[in-house]
Amino acid sequence: MATRDYYNILGVERGASSDDIKRAYRVLARRWHPDRNQDDADADTRFKDITEAYRTLSDPEKRVRYDRLGPLYTEDGRPPRPEDINEVVGNVWNNIFRRKKGDRGEDLRYTASLSLEEVATGTDKEVVVPRFVRCATCDGDGADPEGGKETCEVCSGSGRATGPRILSTSCYHCKGKGYNVVQRCSSCGGDGRQGVEDTIRVKVNPGVSTGQKLKVAGKGNAARGEGESGDLYVIVSVEDHPLFRRRGDDLLIELPLTFLELTEGADVSVPTLEGTTTIRIPSGSEPGKVLRLAERGLPKLGGTTRGDLHIQLMLEVPADLTPERVAALRDWADQLPPSAHPRRAQFDKLVEDRG
Numbered sequence: 001m002a003t004r005d006y007y008n009i010l011g012v013e014r015g016a017s018s019d020d021i022k023r024a025y026r027v028l029a030r031r032w033h034p035d036r037n038q039d040d041a042d043a044d045t046r047f048k049d050i051t052e053a054y055r056t057l058s059d060p061e062k063r064v065r066y067d068r069l070g071p072l073y074t075e076d077g078r079p080p081r082p083e084d085i086n087e088v089v090g091n092v093w094n095n096i097f098r099r100k101k102g103d104r105g106e107d108l109r110y111t112a113s114l115s116l117e118e119v120a121t122g123t124d125k126e127v128v129v130p131r132f133v134r135c136a137t138c139d140g141d142g143a144d145p146e147g148g149k150e151t152c153e154v155c156s157g158s159g160r161a162t163g164p165r166i167l168s169t170s171c172y173h174c175k176g177k178g179y180n181v182v183q184r185c186s187s188c189g190g191d192g193r194q195g196v197e198d199t200i201r202v203k204v205n206p207g208v209s210t211g212q213k214l215k216v217a218g219k220g221n222a223a224r225g226e227g228e229s230g231d232l233y234v235i236v237s238v239e240d241h242p243l244f245r246r247r248g249d250d251l252l253i254e255l256p257l258t259f260l261e262l263t264e265g266a267d268v269s270v271p272t273l274e275g276t277t278t279i280r281i282p283s284g285s286e287p288g289k290v291l292r293l294a295e296r297g298l299p300k301l302g303g304t305t306r307g308d309l310h311i312q313l314m315l316e317v318p319a320d321l322t323p324e325r326v327a328a329l330r331d332w333a334d335q336l337p338p339s340a341h342p343r344r345a346q347f348d349k350l351v352e353d354r355g
């Protein structure tokens with residue numbers, strides 16, 4: 001299938017005479033012959049395209065058929081397949097709607113670790129991202145600044161294809177740039193981009209959570225050529241905290257308490273995001289009970305409210321026991337009447353009744 005525009009490739013008008021076509025072919029074939037362009041990977045493709053275009057347009061019968069079928073022309077004369085037609089329609093559509101020149105640079109992803117404290121307040125995070133930026137030496141065109149560019153001889157620098165075009169409106173030979181690179185930029189090797197470690201500031205709003213994407217427009221890779229830069233997506237990863245666990249906007253801490261503190265009640269220091277505060281453990285508190293400090297959790301993303309801080313009371317069974325310490329505990333337990341543990345007494349009774 002002739003997905004390329006043969007007239008554009010040879011740089012001639014649609015109504016060009018066979019002499020014009022032959023002349024254009026000779027000039028271009030000499031210019032792009034692989035033997036003369038051994039360090040240019042593109043030249044081989046160009047030379048093949050030029051030869052293919054000439055083979056069709058120099059044969060009156062094939063040329064009539066190409067003029068009639070355009071992109072659906074096949075050299076062997078077989079009818080186009082449905083997928084060929086779809087591709088051509090797609091290409092035409094793209095050309096009508098594509099306004100930007102060149103391809104866009106790649107988007108980049110970068111994962112940024114945030115502490116819970118940073119999530120609480122929001123922050124301007126500095127991230128160091130390896131990315132491609134436009135080459136400073138050649139300003140992105142890939143040519144040596146000292147005479148590395150040559151005006152495109154086919155379109156005389158206009159960058160436009162000759163005559164009305166469907167497949168592409170830009171010149172095949174310079175890809176619409178109006179010039180060709182004859183001496184590559186030594187800084188970027190002709191790529192038009194150079195790799196840097198770029199320090200980028202990202203605004204992180206309070207209340208973000210792991211997995212959220214923060215878009216920094218234009219801080220992806222620069223395009224090769226004239227397209228726009230891609231975007232940078234900073235993926236949030238919130239670090240685990242030694243004290244707080246997160247549940248949405250609420251925070252949870254597990255507070256280890258001694259048996260005596262739970263029994264007797266106690267004033268205990270607990271951490272909050274803003275520092276330490278003292279809470280009262282009521283006497284007779286059961287392990288597992290949750291006390292709630294309203295609005296001491298994380299801020300709601302994009303909102304004005306805050307979550308709560310939940311404090312779960314845990315019983316820490318004594319460790320580091322010696323025989324003497326165990327004996328002391330047993331002495332103390334022996335003094336307790338059965339009514340000291342009413343639930344245990346009831347449980348034992350239910351088990352007994354069952355038989």
Ligand SMILES: [Zn+2]
Pocket residue numbers: 135136137138139140142143185186187188189190191192193
């Ligand atoms: Zn350069």
Ligand SMILES: [Zn+2]
Pocket residue numbers: 152153154155156157158159160171172173174175176177178179
């Ligand atoms: Zn051109």
